[in-house]
Amino acid sequence: MLVGGIIYGHYLDRADKKRGHNTSFDFSDLETTDFEAIADKKxxxxxxxxxxxxxxxxxxxxGSVGPLIFAEGSFLLGVTKFLGDKNIAMLIGVIYAGVVTRDYITNGISAVMTAAADQVGLILLITGAGGAYGKVLQSTGIADYIAGTLVEFNIPILVLCFLTAQIIRCAQGSTTVALMTTAAILSSTVVASTVSPILCAIAICAGGIGLSLPNDSGFWAISRFFKIDVKDTIRAWTIGGFISGVTILVIVSILSMFQDVLPGL
Incomplete structure (x- = not known):
């Protein structure tokens, strides 16, 4: 956060000021907002x-902790799994939000849904396309090929974990898929190594952080919600995330030198 966010962000700010570049945030909809009327409302x-x-x-x-608490096949476990499904949970969250805010929203439901769709429409499109592309890559076995190729180069295990997760993340956009795929592919290699599996797991997560490209829904969430163009999103979000991931890898590599004396590793 400090290196990839604050320090790198400060560098971007200084660089932009030197060349007279100002990021334009398009909040023109606020110009027609009656703030005095809003202040008088509940x-x-x-x-x-x-x-x-x-x-x-x-x-x-x-839904995640349910299997740890309730017995397999029990009614309560079924209920927690159903409510904990991300789609059901989000649907319940939307319904709950509508009930809680019903006395505070003056616009009709159509206007609210239209404004929401305008914000998330492109994000949903990219997410769907990225998910489909990720499934195609998984079916082709390219992830196994990449991991097998990298192993042949005798790369240090922490760097291998980072690179594998990073390449898969760049290829199909999803951090979750990149992390799970890398962990499955390198699990036996990690066990056979002398490096702590906890540090290897952190290195995999570090690889999943960086280089959020336009095939990632998170990239478009930043671009659309903050109303900044693609170039500035890459400069701030993509490169900043990559710097954060590399920083984590460096710190983990240093910790690996003291893993015999550090607790929990």
């Missing part, structure tokens, strides 16, 4: 606002 409390964000998260967490 506002959601902090608790209500946070609850809208927390409801789907809590449901998903419940």
């Amino acid at each position: 506002k959601l409390s902090v608790k209500s606002t946070l609850s809208i964000l927390l409801v789907p998260i809590i449901l998903i967490l419940l």
